[in-house]
Amino acid sequence: MTTIVQSPLAGRLWPAGTGITPAGLCLSGIPLSDLAEAYGTPAVILDEDDFRARCRAWRRAFAGHDVYYAAKAFLCHATASWLNEEGMGIDVCSEGELRTALDGGIAPRSIVMHGNNKSADELAAAVHHQVNLVVIDSLDEIRRLSAAATAAGREQRVLIRVTPGIDAHTHTHITTSTDDQKFGFSLRAGAAAEAAEAVLASPGLRLVGLHAHLGSQITRPEVLHAGIVALVTFMGSLAQRRGVSTEVLDLGGGYAIAYTPDDAPLDIATIAPRLIDWVTRACQDAGLPVPRLAVEPGRAVAGPTAVTLYRVGTVKRQQGLRTWVAVDGGMSDNIRPALYGAPYSVALANRTSAHAAEVFTVCGRHCESGDVIAKDVLLPGDLEVGDLLAVPASGAYHRSMASTYNMQPRPPVIAVSNGQARPIVRRETLEDLQRLDVRT
Numbered sequence: 001m002t003t004i005v006q007s008p009l010a011g012r013l014w015p016a017g018t019g020i021t022p023a024g025l026c027l028s029g030i031p032l033s034d035l036a037e038a039y040g041t042p043a044v045i046l047d048e049d050d051f052r053a054r055c056r057a058w059r060r061a062f063a064g065h066d067v068y069y070a071a072k073a074f075l076c077h078a079t080a081s082w083l084n085e086e087g088m089g090i091d092v093c094s095e096g097e098l099r100t101a102l103d104g105g106i107a108p109r110s111i112v113m114h115g116n117n118k119s120a121d122e123l124a125a126a127v128h129h130q131v132n133l134v135v136i137d138s139l140d141e142i143r144r145l146s147a148a149a150t151a152a153g154r155e156q157r158v159l160i161r162v163t164p165g166i167d168a169h170t171h172t173h174i175t176t177s178t179d180d181q182k183f184g185f186s187l188r189a190g191a192a193a194e195a196a197e198a199v200l201a202s203p204g205l206r207l208v209g210l211h212a213h214l215g216s217q218i219t220r221p222e223v224l225h226a227g228i229v230a231l232v233t234f235m236g237s238l239a240q241r242r243g244v245s246t247e248v249l250d251l252g253g254g255y256a257i258a259y260t261p262d263d264a265p266l267d268i269a270t271i272a273p274r275l276i277d278w279v280t281r282a283c284q285d286a287g288l289p290v291p292r293l294a295v296e297p298g299r300a301v302a303g304p305t306a307v308t309l310y311r312v313g314t315v316k317r318q319q320g321l322r323t324w325v326a327v328d329g330g331m332s333d334n335i336r337p338a339l340y341g342a343p344y345s346v347a348l349a350n351r352t353s354a355h356a357a358e359v360f361t362v363c364g365r366h367c368e369s370g371d372v373i374a375k376d377v378l379l380p381g382d383l384e385v386g387d388l389l390a391v392p393a394s395g396a397y398h399r400s401m402a403s404t405y406n407m408q409p410r411p412p413v414i415a416v417s418n419g420q421a422r423p424i425v426r427r428e429t430l431e432d433l434q435r436l437d438v439r440t
């Protein structure tokens with residue numbers, strides 16, 4: 001019996017159930033090398049106990065308010081059922097996500113629907129299933145949703161998505177609250193006020209509040225504070241001009257997690273009381289009733305709970321050049337480094353090594369030079385073909401953004417809990433890849 005030592009970064013950079021043994025890394029007490037043997041590589045290994053614990057921590061931190069998990073981070077039947085069991089709501093932005101959420105048992109009253117171009121069918125599905133809130137993102141959508149609601153003889157509760165004009169100081173591709181972007185209605189340009197008028201004039205719609213999503217990987221609480229101040233100011237003008245009382249204030253997601261040991265994740269137990277306090281005080285100062293808060297974490301729930309397990313296929317050493325380590329996945333299972341230069345950590349998973357560390361660049365197997373997993377990372381110098389590498393913080397925006405580029409089947413997701421492993425998404429097969437081909 002080998003001793004399992006809790007990894008010092010478990011629960012922060014690595015899933016809470018990560019341990020280190022002389023024979024390498026393990027998750028929930030299971031050696032990662034056994035999981036690679038049983039399920040193949042690449043594979044996403046997800047710590048179910050950590051996922052559930054994170055749901056409970058968010059629920060506790062926002063007791064009396066609502067927590068909607070952002071489905072786009074990663075959703076499948078099993079995770080939807082865990083979310084349901086842990087009392088989480090869910091934010092969906094397509095009919096596919098809506099169907100999976102309902103199928104997993106999540107009640108319509110715990111569902112929010114988002115999207116900057118929801119189709120008439122998606123809006124009709126939202127009304128038909130009686131989702132709690134639809135977040136309005138355009139004037140066209142107000143007409144479409146009003147038509148769907150009146151056709152169904154229902155009243156749909158809506159929030160207006162506003163862009164408060166704040167730069168969250170993240171990457172331009174993940175900035176969502178400056179004025180110059182595709183989401184929401186600008187407060188500064190007066191578009192948000194115009195949208196509110198349109199909703200109030202539309203049959204079948206009931207304006208219950210406002211929504212703003214301030215960005216992704218937000219590390220600075222000041223950004224959230226600035227967003228709250230802008231939203232409450234707008235609440236005040238709606239109350240004054242139109243007598244609209246804001247019941248729900250949805251602050252979106254974007255809470256940062258650690259991708260490398262240097263990153264400082266936002267601690268929700270610390271941040272939640274501050275957010276609640278900022279909203280309460282701003283509303284009291286403005287003489288407004290305090291609304292119910294909603295938050296929509298995706299990455300902060302799912303991200304830290306999984307690792308991707310890869311097998312090393314080649315080690316390329318060239319005089320005077322960087323050493324490349326190629327693994328059996330890459331941008332098809334993790335597009336984030338190619339998309340926004342996201343940094344990652346990598347660890348040797350199938351053994352320990354006393355060899356001195358060297359600098360490696362870990363790349364994928366795809367036909368793109370940007371197909372890099374982690375640049376300039378330290379790994380044992382005796383790293384060799386056949387070794388297993390584990391990449392933490394793989395639970396959000398990996399499998400959900402996966403592609404079949406180069407006709408590479410997408411990896412499975414294996415849940416581990418209490419020392420047991422089970423696939424919750426099976427590995428795609430070559431047959432799956434050809435299933436949509438039409439043969440004439």
Ligand SMILES: *Cc1c(COP(=O)(O)O)cnc(C)c1O
Pocket residue numbers: 070072073091114213215216217252253254255296297298299300396
């Ligand atoms: C993406 C998104 C989220 C979740 O963002 P995270 O960074 O994963 O927390 C929440 N709400 C909306 C509207 C989003 O677009």
